[in-house]
Amino acid sequence: MAQKNMKESKMSKKAWIVIALLFLLTAISNVDKAIIGFASVPIMEELELTPEQWGIVGSVFFLLYSLSAVLGGALADKFGTRIVIACMVVIWSLVQFSTIFVSSFAFLLITRIILGMGEGPSYSLAVTAASQWLPKEKRGIGLSIVSIGSPLGVAISAPILMNLIGNYGWRSAFIATGVVGVIWMSVWLWVVKGKADSKEESSVVKDNSDPLTPEQESSKFSSFLLSKNFILIALCGFATYWAFTLGLNWLPNYMENVLQLSAETLQIVVALPWILITISLLTFSTISDRLFRKTKSVVKGRVFVLGPVLLAGAVCYFFGSMASSNWLAIVLLSLGLTFGVITIVLGPAILIELSPKKHQGKIQGWFMAFTSLGGIVGPYVTGYLVENSSSAAAGFHYSFQICAFILLIAGGLAWAAIRPKQVEKIEMKITDTVQNA
Numbered sequence: 001m002a003q004k005n006m007k008e009s010k011m012s013k014k015a016w017i018v019i020a021l022l023f024l025l026t027a028i029s030n031v032d033k034a035i036i037g038f039a040s041v042p043i044m045e046e047l048e049l050t051p052e053q054w055g056i057v058g059s060v061f062f063l064l065y066s067l068s069a070v071l072g073g074a075l076a077d078k079f080g081t082r083i084v085i086a087c088m089v090v091i092w093s094l095v096q097f098s099t100i101f102v103s104s105f106a107f108l109l110i111t112r113i114i115l116g117m118g119e120g121p122s123y124s125l126a127v128t129a130a131s132q133w134l135p136k137e138k139r140g141i142g143l144s145i146v147s148i149g150s151p152l153g154v155a156i157s158a159p160i161l162m163n164l165i166g167n168y169g170w171r172s173a174f175i176a177t178g179v180v181g182v183i184w185m186s187v188w189l190w191v192v193k194g195k196a197d198s199k200e201e202s203s204v205v206k207d208n209s210d211p212l213t214p215e216q217e218s219s220k221f222s223s224f225l226l227s228k229n230f231i232l233i234a235l236c237g238f239a240t241y242w243a244f245t246l247g248l249n250w251l252p253n254y255m256e257n258v259l260q261l262s263a264e265t266l267q268i269v270v271a272l273p274w275i276l277i278t279i280s281l282l283t284f285s286t287i288s289d290r291l292f293r294k295t296k297s298v299v300k301g302r303v304f305v306l307g308p309v310l311l312a313g314a315v316c317y318f319f320g321s322m323a324s325s326n327w328l329a330i331v332l333l334s335l336g337l338t339f340g341v342i343t344i345v346l347g348p349a350i351l352i353e354l355s356p357k358k359h360q361g362k363i364q365g366w367f368m369a370f371t372s373l374g375g376i377v378g379p380y381v382t383g384y385l386v387e388n389s390s391s392a393a394a395g396f397h398y399s400f401q402i403c404a405f406i407l408l409i410a411g412g413l414a415w416a417a418i419r420p421k422q423v424e425k426i427e428m429k430i431t432d433t434v435q436n437a
Contacts, residue, residue, distance in 0.1 A: 015133040021188055022126045022146045025085065027153025028184055029122040031161075032092055032115065032177050033061070033248055034154045038161050038270065039170035040253045046170075047105055051392070055383015058249035060109050062376040064117035066369035072121020073128070073365020077358075081129040082192045084121065089185040091118030096178030100171040120372070123150075124364035127348040131360070144285035147345045151277030158271040166263060221359045225366060229354055232410075232418050236310060236343040237371030239410035242378035243313060243340030243403050247273055249379045250386075250396070251333065258393045259326045273334040280338045284309055285345050298353045298420055306346040307415025313339030314407035321400035333400065340407050343371075354420055378403070 036043075036057065044054055076084045095115040102108045126146050134142035161173045224230055252270050255261050261269060284305055292301025313336050320332030348364060355363045381402065386395035 018133055019130055019145055022130050023149040024184055025126050026146055026149035028181055029119050030150035031153045031157045035173050037249050037252045039165050041256055042170045051387040052383045055380040057112055058379025059376050061112045061116040062372045063113055065120040065372040068117045068120030069124055069368035070365045073124055073362045076125050077362055081125050085125055086185055086189055088118055089181050093178045093181035096174045099174040124368040128360055128364050131352050141285050141289050143349055144281050144345050148278045148281045151274035155271045155274035159267045162267040220356050224355055229418050232414050233347050233350055234367055234370035236410045236414050237347050238374040239406045240341050240343035241371050241374035242406055243337055245375040245378045246403055247337035250382050254396050258396055273337045276334055276338040277341055281345050302346050302350045303418045307411045309339050309342040310407050310411025314404040317400050318404035321397040
């Protein structure tokens with residue numbers, strides 16, 4: 001039995017290659033999103049955009065993001081992740097190439113909307129594909145490897161992209177990422193072969209539950225979406241994406257225009273949050289995996305890590321908004337962003353443990369759909385506050401404090417109330433036993 005468990009916990013060489021490719025996928029996806037923040041100052045100057053208009057640019061990215069996340073998850077459940085992911089990357093690359101022709105506010109909005117549509121399913125599909133190749137005991141660290149592609153890709157590419165923007169204009173950065181997307185797609189289609197890849201992957205993680213009728217499956221799916229656990233995990237995702245898009249779209253602008261950092265310093269500093277996020281995701285996912293293996297409890301191993309880390313993010317964002325020193329503000333705001341994005345890893349890991357396996361693609365899609373709402377609201381609220389406050393600095397500080405409050409609420413509720421039904425039943429039995437005794 002022990003040998004069987006050890007065998008099931010091992011990963012094949014191909015599985016590691018797929019995880020590596022999915023790591024690169026999330027890296028490319030996040031870099032495509034991050035470019036707009038790095039190029040915010042020259043784009044705003046060239047197109048003569050106000051802060052509120054720039055907030056709209058950040059928000060419209062997520063208009064079709066939610067819809068495409070749900071649609072992409074459903075298509076992946078039906079056709080497999082290979083083709084859906086490849087089609088998704090084609091859309092990204094075409095949009096990146098088309099952005100070089102942007103000459104107006106309206107044109108810029110169109111490119112951001114289409115890019116959001118193409119990237120909507122990206123993370124949920126990457127997580128779904130990865131989880132099907134990962135043994136249960138390695139999902140935390142495995143999903144972290146995929147997830148850290150997002151911050152690590154930005155951290156590595158930030159100085160390169162900032163240098164391209166400074167020396168060759170902001171359009172050169174979009175061309176570079178478009179080329180990288182095309183190369184990645186070619187390798188993906190070459191390595192991951194076969195139409196029914198989802199069937200091949202499903203042999204890694206089997207569902208031994210009894211078969212249900214279509215009506216029962218539909219009821220099981222909708223019941224889970226309406227459950228307290230899913231709603232609270234989605235709320236954490238909403239808070240995470242609020243914090244994430246605040247850092248993605250506005251933090252470089254804040255550092256350049258409010259903190260008045262030089263171009264040389266900015267090239268280094270903009271990478272700091274993403275380096276910290278990489279370290280944080282690896283650290284907390286490893287801690288979460290160890291606790292999960294030791295306790296066999298999704299609450300103690302996952303939820304009790306998620307809640308406190310979100311609360312730490314709230315504290316850092318709040319005090320970062322009041323720091324008198326530029327460097328202290330940079331460190332605290334970077335840590336706020338770092339801790340605030342923990343749901344990117346632990347949210348899907350919790351959902352995988354709690355949700356029906358047959359619907360995991362759709363459930364991850366719906367999770368990203370609700371999560372992305374934070375990306376719609378956050379950038380616009382920030383732009384509105386920056387433009388309509390007594391000063392740009394005051395507007396930024398208000399937006400950081402609002403983000404802190406949202407992280408505080410989400411983290412506190414998650415820590416206190418996310419409980420699987422099995423745990424609730426066990427707790428009720430224990431309570432009854434004690435009372436009867």
